[in-house]
Amino acid sequence: MSHLSDIKLKIWRQAGPDQGGRFESYLIPSISDEASFLEMLDVLNEQLINEGREAVVFDHDCREGICGTCSLMIDGQAHGPQRGTATCQLHMRKFQSGAEIVIEPWRASAFPIIKDLMVDRAAFDRIVESGGFITAETGGAPDANLIPIPKPVADASMDAAACIGCGACVAACPNGAANLFTAAKVAHLSLLPQGQPERYKRVEAMVETMDEYFGSCTNHGECEAACPKEISIDVIALMHQDYRKAKFANRKTLSRS
Amino acid sequence: MADTQAPTITSANPAANRRGPVTGTAAAKKRKKFFLLDLYGTAVGKKYVMALTGIAMMGFVLAHMIGNLKMYLGEEDINHYAEFLTRLAYPLAPENVVLWIMRAGLLGALLLHLHAAYSLTVMNRQARAVKYQSARDYQIANFASRTMRLTGITVLLFIVWHLLDFTFGVTNTLGDGDFDKHQVYDNIVRSFERVPVSVFYILANLALGVHLYHGAWSIFQSLGWNSPRFNQWRRMFATAFAAIVVVGNVSFPVAVLAGIVG
């Protein structure tokens, strides 16, 4: 274990949703290289409280890369410089002594800033509420082994289902689009046999809800690079295909009314 | 029980409604529209339009380039080719009719492409009303994908000029009214002998190439043409397509300036 010294931080501070914000500079004199990035912010906050100043507000929870609560634009990259890693799993050993690190909240009109680095990602919930489910009310399910699912299909579904809903795709997208998030959800459910009855209804509802909040996909691929679960933009193609099929589908024989 | 008031959906406490709960978000029924308009109403639908009109224009650009290669066969060949275009499907269709149908189709594709691009741009601007205040460090987004609007506008301006130059002859006359659009070979040589024109032509075609480099790949994603069997070829296709079109088109002014044609 060694230490990094003189980490300079430029952090966005904003008192509330409708207030103006600005970057403020802070100095961390010394930090263990075993510390995680968020632990470094803990140290900063402890420092600020000791000085009688208000701690920096940032979203975080499980700190093991699965809950998707943490965010942060670190040096211009969503979740920072390490590929396939959420901010909470980023460690200070990736940085050098004397480094200046710029931390900004995620910016998208659908993710309004709540305070400092914390944003509201409720728009994702609205997308799921519109159709991101398989209607299976409690109690009526058939035996779990009734429908065999080929392993590659289950695996492909799981690849998409790994999405943690952090919003890095939106943050990284130059257009503020949520196609990767929405498509991951669509792919997770629509690849499975259980998801077929609502396949077209689901994709239509989710895409149209997504449209109310987010920008459009112009196929930059930034989302895939920022995704802590490295979900492939292939799922976006799948969603685009399904949406087209949904619009042209025979409404009576498919799930759409 | 002592008290009487039953719990209600709207709380009696005004503060409870200050930041109320979320419910019924999927209940709103939208108005039914004609399905193509409905499709075009969403960003994903607009991207289909971008892709399909893109394909149409890609076909045109490629055919246009191949047709113009005739200039290397000599004046007669290319002028004859131009003549042939006016008599497509002749005598089934009267002279010029098929050509005008194709022109109308192309113009329609271009207008749709522009409208979709414009509305998506507006949508994307609104989706990030407040920009990042620090520098972004892009990972995958390349020069081509990030300059689609710029290269697109460049190509659009070029198309306007190109039509003025070779179709209407506005910028390609030596004196009063002596432009003859049927004298294709002469028109080309006369135009490209002007160095600034050639430079503009070359730059515009490079912009077209950059536009195609991203656009031709992007089509597959936008239309959802995705399969592990051919995914690896998508990038190669786009690169090759852009390269062929650019090399072909750029060769014309170069050939004129180098004296190979003329």
Added chain:
Amino acid sequence: MSTTTIAGLPGSEKLQSKAPNVAVPEMWETFKSDMKLVNPNNKRKFKIIVVGTGLAGASAAATLAELGYQVDAFTFHDSPRRAHSIAAQGGINAAKNYKGDGDSIHRLFYDTIKGGDFRARESNVHRLAEVSVDIIDQMVAQGVPFAREYGGLLDNRSFGGAQVSRTFYARGQTGQQLLIGAYQQMARQIGLGNVRLWNRTELVDTVTVDGRCAGIVTRDLMTGDIVSHAAHAVVLCTGGYGNVFFLSTNAMACNVTAAWRAHRRGAYFANPCYTQIHPTCIPQADDTQSKLTLMSESLRNDGRVWVPKAVGDERAPADIPEDERDYYLERLYPSFGNLAPRDISSRAAKRAVDSGRGVGPLKNGVYLDFSAAIGRLGKDVVEERYGNLFEMYERIAGEDPYSTPMRIYPASHYTMGGLWVDYELMTSIPGLYAAGEANFSDHGANRLGASALMQGLSDGYFVLPYTIGNYLAPLLNKPVPGVDHPEFKAAEAAARQRYQGYLDVKGTRSPDFFHRELGKIIWDYCGMERTEQGLEKALSELPALYEEFQKDLRVTGDGASTNQTLEKAGRVDDFFQLGMLMCRDALERKESCGGHFRAEYQDDEGEAKRDDENFAHVAAWEWTGDPMQSIRNVEPLDFTTVHLATRSYK
């Protein structure tokens, strides 16, 4: 200090489990046949508050809404999908016997009772085993992409404490997939308007009127607004209190506040000393550490645990020859080997480290070695099974587990104790329910791996939706207190005062400072191994530290916008009170059982020595106004279906 031991006495009048008076395997069917029902058209006349949106909360909210009740769901997260159930890695148990290896409902029931060291209620555990099979069906129907075999059928893996393969899994992200499944069902109900979701809203009090739970008081984490919510019934699905240790595998926001506030309003708190220490976590690396990360227990299927035989062996693991390694779990517990239950594995690791044979820079870990598995199965198979866990390890520890053994050490992980509930999951306050980790009911003194997900979903999908109707049916068309009732107003005023109070102390230390100090005391004296002396010491230090907290706390910022320091202060306050109760419970339970290991009560080989004669009961604590003065009530545990036996995994 005062101790009111009434161990061995008949149970308190209030602590009746109310399980049907029939043989254990028939109880659930009997209950369902006899319970009162609410007519489908009348269900909408009832409002139910569900606090917490993890597996138990989301599944309960979704199911209750499907049934037709008005449901208000509360989460302090931005989205219900963030709840800490999401972090469970290994899997979920169910007695499906898909492998044909001799599993059955009875065996899952027996394993759970035995795994819990005979300190759980037979009736509840049997019901859990019964509905376990329905959970898998339900989750598959909802689209949880469980691991499959090539033939398309569901795959299973084995887990600690069981000799059959009954664990269903979705890579190393089973909790995530199950939570997303339950969240989606709830999202559907939100979309349909049947569930109202209050996000970023934290429970700060429960309200009781005329002996019944009448609702809750919440604090809006964005505006600081204190708001009352009235309902016919309240369900707390607010998780466990493992963060009392400061360093634990729990998420940063996990806290005891909801359960504790209910406790202070009269709900008994049962067995707080039953905490589970998970054997496979990444050891602490430095002083800034904010939490510990768990590596799924499933790793023990293929990893071998060892330490050097010699004390102070500084060689790199690869340089230590086979005969100089001590594979202590395989040596001590030949029949279960590396899959010995969590408490046993954890203590064995502690002993290895305490004996000076710990590994790593701080000598605070043991090796979990995959070289044998990689040799036997190939790297690809190991990667297929554990790839994401290996990646996670590498990110955190900076070492590649494919080439060098992982270092692991036990850490606080789960709490078996919680709000006392009866067979219907109702706490000692009528109308107030607790489900999932927040209650105490199913795991006794130790939880088996892959059983937490099972319990959360069982409670939420298949138990509560039945039992709550039994309570609500007689309340049909009877008025209930509204939010204008003086009890609500008093609770609101108290909550406002409480949070203003933290701001007004204006001392010198942050809530985190006190939390860390509290955690140290609890870990040292009420952690993996407890002694009378240590607990006495903790009980003398804790009140002093708590007093300092009340006098020297510093919370910067204000109470009218998002203030995480203020939120933390409230949670640490409640942790202090709980910590005292935990130590008292540990002190009073003069035996070793499951996760509660008292050094005084062990056999010659260092194994836990239970005292069934005096302690085969649930200790349920009653609030008196001071955690040091709480009253210990008992509910005796009758074992009619299984025989009390010494728990041996040799």
